[in-house]
Amino acid sequence: MNFAVVGSQFFPLLINGLALGFIYVLVSVGYTMVYGVLRLINFANSEIFMLGTFATSIVSTTVFKFNIDSHPSHGMKLLLVLLCCLLASMVTSAVVAVLVELIAYRRLRTKGANRLGSLISAIGTSIVLSEGVRILTHSIPVASPRVLSKFYVFKIHGVGLRIDQMLTIVFGFILFFAVDRFVTKTRLGKAIRAVSMSEENSRLMGINLNRVISLTFLIGGLVTGAAAFMYMTVYEQTVFNVGFNIGIAAFTAAVLGGIGNLRGAFYGGLALGLAEEFFSVLLGSQWKEITVFVVLVLVLLLRPNGLFGEAVQQTRV
Amino acid sequence: MINLRDAGAELWEGWNRPKRVAFAILAILAAMLLPYAGRYSLTNFLNTPISSYQAVLVYPVGMYILMALGLNIVVGKSGLLDLGYVAFFAIGAYTAAVLGTHTHLNIWEIMPFGMGAAMIAGVILGLPALRLRGDYLAIVTLGFGEIVRIFIINTPSIGGPNGIAGIPQPPTFLGQAFDIEHPDHFFWLVVVMICVVIWMVRRLSIRRPGRAWEAIRQDEDVAVLMGVPTLRYKIWSFSIGAAVGGAAGVIFASQQMFVAPQSFNYNVSVLILSCVVFGGMGNIWGVVLGASILSYLPERIRFISNARELVFGLALVLMMNVRPEGLLPRKKREHLSEEERAALKATRAAMKASKKSESKEAKN
Numbered sequence: 001m002n003f004a005v006v007g008s009q010f011f012p013l014l015i016n017g018l019a020l021g022f023i024y025v026l027v028s029v030g031y032t033m034v035y036g037v038l039r040l041i042n043f044a045n046s047e048i049f050m051l052g053t054f055a056t057s058i059v060s061t062t063v064f065k066f067n068i069d070s071h072p073s074h075g076m077k078l079l080l081v082l083l084c085c086l087l088a089s090m091v092t093s094a095v096v097a098v099l100v101e102l103i104a105y106r107r108l109r110t111k112g113a114n115r116l117g118s119l120i121s122a123i124g125t126s127i128v129l130s131e132g133v134r135i136l137t138h139s140i141p142v143a144s145p146r147v148l149s150k151f152y153v154f155k156i157h158g159v160g161l162r163i164d165q166m167l168t169i170v171f172g173f174i175l176f177f178a179v180d181r182f183v184t185k186t187r188l189g190k191a192i193r194a195v196s197m198s199e200e201n202s203r204l205m206g207i208n209l210n211r212v213i214s215l216t217f218l219i220g221g222l223v224t225g226a227a228a229f230m231y232m233t234v235y236e237q238t239v240f241n242v243g244f245n246i247g248i249a250a251f252t253a254a255v256l257g258g259i260g261n262l263r264g265a266f267y268g269g270l271a272l273g274l275a276e277e278f279f280s281v282l283l284g285s286q287w288k289e290i291t292v293f294v295v296l297v298l299v300l301l302l303r304p305n306g307l308f309g310e311a312v313q314q315t316r317v
Numbered sequence: 318m319i320n321l322r323d324a325g326a327e328l329w330e331g332w333n334r335p336k337r338v339a340f341a342i343l344a345i346l347a348a349m350l351l352p353y354a355g356r357y358s359l360t361n362f363l364n365t366p367i368s369s370y371q372a373v374l375v376y377p378v379g380m381y382i383l384m385a386l387g388l389n390i391v392v393g394k395s396g397l398l399d400l401g402y403v404a405f406f407a408i409g410a411y412t413a414a415v416l417g418t419h420t421h422l423n424i425w426e427i428m429p430f431g432m433g434a435a436m437i438a439g440v441i442l443g444l445p446a447l448r449l450r451g452d453y454l455a456i457v458t459l460g461f462g463e464i465v466r467i468f469i470i471n472t473p474s475i476g477g478p479n480g481i482a483g484i485p486q487p488p489t490f491l492g493q494a495f496d497i498e499h500p501d502h503f504f505w506l507v508v509v510m511i512c513v514v515i516w517m518v519r520r521l522s523i524r525r526p527g528r529a530w531e532a533i534r535q536d537e538d539v540a541v542l543m544g545v546p547t548l549r550y551k552i553w554s555f556s557i558g559a560a561v562g563g564a565a566g567v568i569f570a571s572q573q574m575f576v577a578p579q580s581f582n583y584n585v586s587v588l589i590l591s592c593v594v595f596g597g598m599g600n601i602w603g604v605v606l607g608a609s610i611l612s613y614l615p616e617r618i619r620f621i622s623n624a625r626e627l628v629f630g631l632a633l634v635l636m637m638n639v640r641p642e643g644l645l646p647r648k649k650r651e652h653l654s655e656e657e658r659a660a661l662k663a664t665r666a667a668m669k670a671s672k673k674s675e676s677k678e679a680k681n
Contacts, residue, residue, distance in 0.1 A: 041452045107638050116398055117641050119452055120594055123400070124633025127587055131627035244583070248463075251456060286471050293460035300453055301445045 005281050011159040013277045019165040019234055021273025022172030026227035027250035028257075028265040029179060030097070030220035036196040036260035037216045040115065043122040044100045046247025047129035048093045048221055052228025053238035054133065055092035056085045057144040064147075072149035081147050085232070090225035097221025098214055100125050106210065134240035141239035144232050168230040175226055179219060180262055192216055196260065245289055249276070252296040258306025268306065322600060322645045348508050352501035365616040371500040375572060377612040379507035380565055385592040385608035386514045386601065387561025392590065393599035393647070394522065395554040396534030397447070398455040400586050401462025404442075405435040405559040407581035409566025411469065414481040414576045424487040424571045428564060435563025438465075439556035447551040462586055469578040480577025484570050495571075503572050510568070514561055515601055521557075530554055534599075584626055591629040595636050597643025606644055 006013065027049055034042040060066045064081050073081060104125040108118050148167075152160035183189035191212045194202040203209055231246070232238065253272040257264025275295060280288040299306070329337065354363050355370040365373045384406060391399045409431040416427045446457045470478050487495040493502045521527050529550040532540035540547050570576050588611070596607020611629060615621040621628050636643060 041456065103638075104634060108641070111641075113637070113641055115452065116392075116396060116598075117637050119398055119455060120590070121634050121637035123587065123590075124630045124635075124637065127626055127630030128634060131624065131630060135624055135627065248456070248460065255453075286467070290464055290467055293464050296460055297445065297457055300449055300457060304449070304453075 003282070006278060009281065013281060014274070015159075015161055015165055017274035017277035018270065019168045019230075019273070020277060021270035022168050022176075023227045023231050023234075023246070023269075024250050024253045024273050025176055025266050025269030026172055026223045026230070027246060028254035028269050029176065029262065030224040031251050032254040032257075032259055032262060032265040033183075033192070033216050033220045035254070037192060037213055038105065038109075038118075039260075040105070040118050040122070041251065042100075042217075042220070043119065043247075044104065044126040044129065045097075045220065045224060045250070046243030047126045047133075048097050048100065048243075049224050049228050049231075049246055049250075050130060050133065050238070050240065050243035051096050052089040052093040052225040053232050053242055054142065055225070056089045056229050056232040057142055057238060059085045059088040060145055060147050066145035066147060068143065068145055070145060072146050074149075078148065082233075085147070086226065086229045089229040089232075090222045093225030093228060094218050094221035096129070097217040097224070101214060101217040105213075109213075130240050130243065137240055139240065141237055144236045144238065146236060148233055164233045168234055171226070172230065175223060176266055179223060180266075182219070183262060188212075188215060245292075248289075248296075249292045252292050252299070255296060256299050256307055261306065264306050271307075322597070322603065322647070325602070345508065345512060349505055352504050363617075366619055367622060368616060369500070371504065373613070373616045375500050375503045375507060376569060377616070378609060379504055379511070380569055381589065381592055381612040382605055382608040383507060383511055383514065383565045383568075384562055384589045385596070385604045386511065386518065387558045387565065388589050389558075389593050389599065389601065389604045390518060390521075390530075390554055390561070391558040392593050393597075393604065394518075394527065394534065395530035395551060397551060397554065398452070399458045399555070399558070400455050400583075400590065401442075401458035401460070401465075402558070402562055402589055403581050403583070403585040404458075404462040404465040405438060405562030406566040406569070406585065407465050407469065407578075408435045408438050408559075409563030410570040410576045410581070411475060411481070411566075412563070413567040413570040414484050415475060417484045417571065418481060424485065424567065425490075428567050431567035432560040432563045435559040435566070436556040439559030440552055443552040443555040447548060447555060459583065459586070462581075462583060466578050466581050469581070476577070478578060480575060482575045484574045484576065486571050486574065497574075500572075503568070507568065510564060511605075515605075517557075518601055526550060526553055587626070587633075588629055591633050595632045595643060597645040597647060599647035600643070600645050603643050603645030603647070610644075 027045065030045045030048065031042060034040065034045070060081060063084065066081075072078075100122075104121045105118055108121055148164055150162050150164055153163055153166050154161055183192055191202070191207050192215065194205065194207055195209065195212045195216075199209065202212075231242075249272060250269070253268040254265050255268070256272060257266065257268030259265075272292065272295065276288060276291055279291040283291070329340075332340070351363075352371045352374055355361055364370045384402065387405075388399065388402045391397050391402070412431040412434045413424065413427050416422050416430055417424065422430075442458070442461050446454055446461070449457060469475060475481065486497075487506070489495070493499070493505075495502050495506070522530075529540070529545045529547075532543065532545050533547050533551060537547055589608075592608035592611050593604050594607070595611055596605065597603025611632065615625040615628065640646075
């Protein structure tokens with residue numbers, strides 16, 4: 001136990017934890033929205049994230065000709081590069097998410113297969129995606145060139161906020177807010193909520209079920225893609241199984257806040273990001289992954305409805 | 318599509334006891350002779366290009382069949398999706414490794430310890446996890462598999478990331494030496510274990526636990542209402558499956574003489590799950606067939622061995638979409654009287670006839 005380090009490093013850990021937490025928040029939106037509508041864990045979401053990170057890296061290296069030795073860019077070009085990477089990542093993830101729904105879920109759903117079938121089919125898709133990328137990249141981690149020079153936005157008493165972390169926190173917050181608004185205020189968002197409450201009744205009300213489910217996967221994919229982009233700006237490296245741990249953590253975050261519940265995913269993601277950073281200092285970083293699993297098991301055992309319990313549970317998605 | 322499973326079952330049920338025993342003995346003998354098939358020109362197409370054919374028969378083929386049969390109790394019989402089955406395999410293997418290198422017990426004596434350790438782990442995991450619903454269970458078991466692996470890597474006293482070497486091989490049994498020169502003897506051992514597991518599963522499935530598992534799989538709420546102590550039977554299913562995995566782990570450790578945490582990652586759980594799903598969840602023969610195909614083909618066809626997991630993932634998706642019951646689906650239990658059976662046959666024939674005439678009309 002390393003309490004002294006936690007005391008002296010409190011603020012840097014807090015900022016790291018928040019940045020990681022917002023990445024978790026966005027990925028867990030993908031899990032929680034799909035769960036809300038289909039009552040199924042989208043096992044392929046971790047691979048949707050992984051493909052987003054690769055899209056970011058590919059755009060910055062092939063389209064904008066960045067390499068490991070090149071200097072970070074500035075001004076308008078920086079903005080353009082970042083926007084393009086973000087867009088590429090979001091679009092890739094969204095397209096893959098919609099395809100996953102078409103291939104792995106829709107057929108089984110229309111056939112009325114049981115839950116086990118859909119789960120196994122999703123696991124299969126996830127393996128196909130990650131193994132496909134593993135074979136294409138020869139299991140070698142891909143380092144992304146530094147596009148954004150990592151300067152400190154401000155620094156007080158040696159505690160600084162790095163630009164990439166600030167970007168993640170601010171942008172993560174905005175994006176989450178936008179999704180939340182979309183789901184609560186717009187017509188399509190209402191359709192998603194209706195389906196998550198009762199598939200049968202929403203069909204009777206004239207909601208096109210297939211379209212709403214596709215839309216849910218689309219939004220989940222877009223948000224997960226944005227998370228992948230932020231992950232790449234902060235950590236600058238990806239590998240074919242990058243999604244595995246992030247996926248488990250994001251799923252844990254979704255469960256922590258009450259799965260199927262958007263705001264729960266927000267609090268759960270932040271809590272888990274902070275917990276992971278602090279515990280990795282307390283126990284040693286080799287136990288970092290175990291922290292996530294232990295949190296998951298404890299939450300499922302003690303409060304299966306999530307930390308926010310029934311009151312939040314009622315406002316599904 | 319023709320239903321091989323039902324055709325086979327009908328044939329088997331038509332036989333009397335001596336016929337069945339004779340067939341079983343012949344089948345086991347044929348399986349026992351498999352290691353020598355690589356030597357004769359008639360059957361040497363079975364030879365594997367990369368590894369030695371006899372060694373391939375032990376691991377992966379025999380091991381996968383054994384583990385798939387164990388996982389089948391959990392996934393197929395009781396419908397609980399376990400994504401961390403490799404943990405029990407690892408626990409069995411590490412029990413064998415630790416006891417084999419630190420004590421003077423031989424592998425036969427270690428076997429009950431390995432199975433016991435896996436069973437206890439199954440109960441410890443099952444007690445909390447089995448209260449959860451299906452998809453949560455999948456994630457928790459997945460987490461458990463990873464926890465076991467990370468725990469091994471981070472514990473230097475059991476070798477850490479380097480693993481444990483020098484695990485003893487089983488002592489000579491009935492004049493048969495178990496060493497690196499004789500993978501065929503290991504294969505016989507695995508065949509015997511597979512037979513024992515098959516026998517056990519068959520006995521269990523027609524008795525109270527089997528009926529309870531079937532009820533849980535079909536509808537857990539109904540099972541509870543009918544008075545089935547679901548949690549108890551789910552834990553039984555979990556720990557029996559775990560014991561089979563542990564036994565496989567013990568044999569694996571002593572055959573390889575070396576264990577390391579990287580042999581026990583998430584992929585193995587998925588591979589075993591694909592064997593079960595591909596062959597046919599809940600049906601022993603389907604599982605044996607599925608595990609044989611999926612473990613043997615990547616060794617036989619060089620192209621697949623590089624993309625083994627990819628093929629396995631594809632098998633999962635395709636199987637679920639095209640033939641969700643697997644290659645050899647489980648037999649539907651129908652308890653009908655003779656008259657009912659005749660009536661059912663007549664209806665089916667009538668339906669077939671009407672379908673035919675319909676399609677003819679459509680053509681016309």
